Amino acid sequence: MLAHVIRRAVQAVVVLLAISATAFALFYAAPSDPAVIACGPKCDASQIAAVRDSMGLDEPILAQYVDYVRGLFAGRTIADVDGTPIACDAPCLGYSYALHEPVRAAITSRFPVTLSLAAGALAVILVVGVGAGFVSALRRGKPSDRVLSAFTLVGASVQIYFLGYALQYLLVYRTGWFALPGYTPPGDDPGAWLAGLLLPWLVLGFVNAAVFARLSRAQMLEVMHEGYVRTARGKGLSPLRAHLKYTARGAAAPLVQLLGLEVGALLGGAFITETVFGLSGVGKLAVDAVVQNDLPTVVGTVLLAAFFVVVFVTVADLVVAWLDPRVRLA
Amino acid sequence: MTASESAARTASSAAADASAPTAASAPAAAPVPTAAPALRVRDLSVTFTGPRGAVTAAEGVTFDLARGEVLGLVGESGSGKSTVGLAAMGLHDPARTRVTGSVLAGGTEVVGASEGKLRALRGSRVAMVFQDALAALSPFHPVGAQLAEAHRVHHRGTSRTESRDRAVDILERVGIPAARSRDHPHQFSGGMRQRVMIAMALINSPDVLIADEPTTALDARVQRQVLDLLDELRHEHGTAVLLVTHDVGVVAHATDRVLVMRDSRQLELGPTERVLTAPAHPYTRALIGAAPTLATVPGTRLPTVENPEPGPRAAARTPVAPPERPLADVTGLRVEFGGGRSLLGRRGEPTRAVRGISLSVRQGETLGLVGESGSGKSTTARVLAGLQRPTAGEVRFAGRDITGAAADTRLRRELSREVQLVFQDPYASLNPRRTVEQIVTTPLLVHTRADRAERRDRAAVLLEQVGLSADHLDRYPHEFSGGQRQRIGIARALAPRPRLIIADEPVSALDVSVQAQVLNLLMDLRDELGLSLLFVSHDLAVVRHFCDRIAVMRNGEIVETGTREEVFDRPAAPYTRELLAATL
Numbered sequence: 001m002l003a004h005v006i007r008r009a010v011q012a013v014v015v016l017l018a019i020s021a022t023a024f025a026l027f028y029a030a031p032s033d034p035a036v037i038a039c040g041p042k043c044d045a046s047q048i049a050a051v052r053d054s055m056g057l058d059e060p061i062l063a064q065y066v067d068y069v070r071g072l073f074a075g076r077t078i079a080d081v082d083g084t085p086i087a088c089d090a091p092c093l094g095y096s097y098a099l100h101e102p103v104r105a106a107i108t109s110r111f112p113v114t115l116s117l118a119a120g121a122l123a124v125i126l127v128v129g130v131g132a133g134f135v136s137a138l139r140r141g142k143p144s145d146r147v148l149s150a151f152t153l154v155g156a157s158v159q160i161y162f163l164g165y166a167l168q169y170l171l172v173y174r175t176g177w178f179a180l181p182g183y184t185p186p187g188d189d190p191g192a193w194l195a196g197l198l199l200p201w202l203v204l205g206f207v208n209a210a211v212f213a214r215l216s217r218a219q220m221l222e223v224m225h226e227g228y229v230r231t232a233r234g235k236g237l238s239p240l241r242a243h244l245k246y247t248a249r250g251a252a253a254p255l256v257q258l259l260g261l262e263v264g265a266l267l268g269g270a271f272i273t274e275t276v277f278g279l280s281g282v283g284k285l286a287v288d289a290v291v292q293n294d295l296p297t298v299v300g301t302v303l304l305a306a307f308f309v310v311v312f313v314t315v316a317d318l319v320v321a322w323l324d325p326r327v328r329l330a
Numbered sequence: 331m332t333a334s335e336s337a338a339r340t341a342s343s344a345a346a347d348a349s350a351p352t353a354a355s356a357p358a359a360a361p362v363p364t365a366a367p368a369l370r371v372r373d374l375s376v377t378f379t380g381p382r383g384a385v386t387a388a389e390g391v392t393f394d395l396a397r398g399e400v401l402g403l404v405g406e407s408g409s410g411k412s413t414v415g416l417a418a419m420g421l422h423d424p425a426r427t428r429v430t431g432s433v434l435a436g437g438t439e440v441v442g443a444s445e446g447k448l449r450a451l452r453g454s455r456v457a458m459v460f461q462d463a464l465a466a467l468s469p470f471h472p473v474g475a476q477l478a479e480a481h482r483v484h485h486r487g488t489s490r491t492e493s494r495d496r497a498v499d500i501l502e503r504v505g506i507p508a509a510r511s512r513d514h515p516h517q518f519s520g521g522m523r524q525r526v527m528i529a530m531a532l533i534n535s536p537d538v539l540i541a542d543e544p545t546t547a548l549d550a551r552v553q554r555q556v557l558d559l560l561d562e563l564r565h566e567h568g569t570a571v572l573l574v575t576h577d578v579g580v581v582a583h584a585t586d587r588v589l590v591m592r593d594s595r596q597l598e599l600g601p602t603e604r605v606l607t608a609p610a611h612p613y614t615r616a617l618i619g620a621a622p623t624l625a626t627v628p629g630t631r632l633p634t635v636e637n638p639e640p641g642p643r644a645a646a647r648t649p650v651a652p653p654e655r656p657l658a659d660v661t662g663l664r665v666e667f668g669g670g671r672s673l674l675g676r677r678g679e680p681t682r683a684v685r686g687i688s689l690s691v692r693q694g695e696t697l698g699l700v701g702e703s704g705s706g707k708s709t710t711a712r713v714l715a716g717l718q719r720p721t722a723g724e725v726r727f728a729g730r731d732i733t734g735a736a737a738d739t740r741l742r743r744e745l746s747r748e749v750q751l752v753f754q755d756p757y758a759s760l761n762p763r764r765t766v767e768q769i770v771t772t773p774l775l776v777h778t779r780a781d782r783a784e785r786r787d788r789a790a791v792l793l794e795q796v797g798l799s800a801d802h803l804d805r806y807p808h809e810f811s812g813g814q815r816q817r818i819g820i821a822r823a824l825a826p827r828p829r830l831i832i833a834d835e836p837v838s839a840l841d842v843s844v845q846a847q848v849l850n851l852l853m854d855l856r857d858e859l860g861l862s863l864l865f866v867s868h869d870l871a872v873v874r875h876f877c878d879r880i881a882v883m884r885n886g887e888i889v890e891t892g893t894r895e896e897v898f899d900r901p902a903a904p905y906t907r908e909l910l911a912a913t914l
Contacts, residue, residue, distance in 0.1 A: 228468040230466070234453055234458045235479065235530075236454060237449070238445070325514045326469055
């Protein structure tokens with residue numbers, strides 16, 4: 001098992017390095033000159049040259065990448081447009097000349113919003129999605145199964161921007177049942193944090209839960225007929241106990257794997273949800289950076305999203321290996 | 331068990347067969363049947379209701395199972411024998427199944443009982459051993475924990491340690507060391523897994539044990555061990571056993587009485603010896619005769635359900651004179667799997683599937699390659715077919731070096747003109763989305779210049795050769811039974827007029843009477859077309875019946891090669907003798 005963990009960790013690091021290299025190469029292949037953007041529209045040619053020099057853009061791309069990777073692990077010093085040095089501690093993601101702050105600081109200030117949104121949505125996915133799938137599988141063909149299946153079909157087919165705005169209109173403006181969505185740090189006022197995020201959680205969670213509900217229902221139905229579930233019933237276990245202990249475990253592997261991807265994706269930012277509810281999270285930061293050609297921020301957010309996906313996919317694989325001892329041999 | 335013991339058991343249970351069993355003066359070895367049967371089944375019918383209407387799986391089944399008795403429930407697939415076993419446990423899904431009649435297990439009515447009542451019964455008074463232990467045991471939990479759970483469910487209030495100790499005890503009783511109770515099912519061999527299943531079923535000393543094909547997936551020697559273990563435990567616990575099987579050999583070896591089922595109905599019930607020697611029903615007679623035994627005259631036409639008393643075959647097969655050059659020739663073949671370098675630079679041990687064997691198939695002969703699972707016989711066959719690259723050694727076909735066929739698309743293609751395969755599982759080996767015509771004519775499309783009409787004509791001839799008709803050309807595989815599908819597979823193999831047919835367990839997945847039909851067909855085709863065959867099988871009786879020469883494999887090596895008479899009448903290797911002794 002330990003060898004398996006080490007192997008997967010090494011793989012994860014290799015994948016992240018490859019993604020950072022790709023993002024970095026794209027950064028330089030892009031048709032825009034970072035120095036022009038950093039300097040602003042009013043700069044003349046000599047000013048741009050000065051900026052390019054202070055940013056280290058005249059060095060070979062490989063040297064710049066080595067600097068970038070070193071900054072990730074050991075931190076480095078970056079020159080501002082006017083040449084003043086800026087200390088950037090590890091993990092250094094570069095400096096955003098558009099936001100006038102280090103990329104890491106820009107991300108860190110918005111990450112609590114993304115983390116809060118992801119955690120709540122995940123809870124909704126687990127309870128509503130996996131729970132609905134489990135219940136409909138156990139009650140297959142009965143009215144409750146049909147209702148749940150129809151419900152999840154709606155979830156799978158509806159768009160967040162439609163559902164989000166529609167529910168906000170109905171539940172916030174028309175009836176006032178929900179508070180106006182927004183982010184309050186939970187340390188300041190836990191009640192306001194909860195109230196402000198409740199609707200975004202439900203919308204983001206419900207739309208993503210649909211996939212989990214359908215997958216978990218299909219998985220459960222398949223595993224339900226496995227020999228070991230019948231054996232469990234043959235031992236004298238009640239149907240519910242047999243399904244909880246054996247069917248659910250047999251059905252878990254693909255769900256855990258999909259969940260790993262989902263968690264990684266949610267932590268990388270949920271742009272549409274953040275935009276609909278006016279939340280200033282990492283997803284919005286990333287898309288704004290793309291629009292404004294703020295390349296250090298683009299690379300930083302891409303790397304962050306990739307990091308979470310790789311980490312949680314790896315974690316999911318380890319969980320699957322733990323769930324099913326047969327996987328550990330591979 | 332000795333022959334006299336067996337006879338005594340049969341005699342004592344003949345007494346039990348009477349509707350009011352008397353306490354017969356049974357010999358010590360046989361448990362004395364008491365007045366109340368362990369399992370009493372009356373007019374049991376099971377109907378599955380599906381979207382396409384109701385299907386009757388069992389109808390009017392009536393029998394008694396005395397304490398300590400073994401009743402064989404025998405029949406072919408679809409006869410309803412497993413349904414009866416499941417009904418005795420009340421394991422049918424009540425939403426989809428209608429069960430009528432009466433099943434009394436130790437005085438408790440199972441039919442219509444509440445879920446709570448059934449739960450108290452299952453695993454405690456009535457327990458079940460399933461066919462495929464690998465599927466029936468949870469892959470996620472250590473075997474010790476699975477056994478302990480079976481104990482704890484029925485012993486509320488016992489501590490976990492106590493249940494665990496009980497699990498370890500019974501595992502040791504079936505010959506599994508205590509240290510292995512923390513291992514998972516996939517870490518055990520097939521025979522050990524089946525012993526784990528038996529231990530799990532017996533942990534609460536049930537009155538009735540329902541064993542559904544408990545040894546079907548096992549090799550002969552292991553099957554023998556498991557049956558013997560089952561018999562010992564039955565004596566220790568006084569458990570009555572309902573042994574569901576399709577195998578007449580198992581019935582003869584292990585049961586006191588036998589109940590024959592066909593098409594969901596009960597056909598015949600009586601003492602095993604009487605039913606086997608003087609069956610009342612022609613179907614039973616066909617079922618018994620269909621499976622070749624080590625006493626069947628080799629090469630004779632086997633009786634089938636359609637033709638219970640076949641005429642003798644036209645001519646006895648004359649042994650082929652060895653020609654100067656063999657058709658297929660394997661020298662010093664070694665095949666290893668795995669053992670590649672891992673990411674961390676360690677080198678794993680490769681699995682040595684075949685460890686340096688030499689064999690040859692002569693023109694016009696049938697070579698039987700026999701061995702237990704994992705002996706390397708299928709790997710050898712795959713090398714000869716050009717599907718597996720050998721690690722070392724040389725393979726020649728008709729004088730040509732084909733060692734590299736697996737890595738050389740052109741060579742493999744040319745080879746497939748001459749060498750064709752018949753596979754084990756007729757359900758998995760035919761593409762469900764292609765018609766019979768497409769399936770059978772594909773080799774013609776690849777290997778001949780025949781146009782569409784010519785190919786169709788040839789396919790029609792081939793189908794008639796294998797006992798199907800030209801009307802079947804436009805149908806899909808799912809419209810055929812297992813035996814018919816295997817015939818389609820044979821027609822496909824015959825299509826390019828190959829010189830060698832490699833048949834890998836071609837009858838193992840089939841019911842005995844279908845197996846007899848397919849063997850009869852292969853024997854006819856062999857005579858008619860002068861085919862050379864490599865016949866891979868684990869079943870010594872089938873190999874003896876069908877093959878001219880036999881090579882016995884064990885752990886990737888050939889332990890013995892010889893003519894049928896040499897290998898079966900005068901086996902040289904101790905392993906061959908062991909295999910023969912275990913064959914029922």
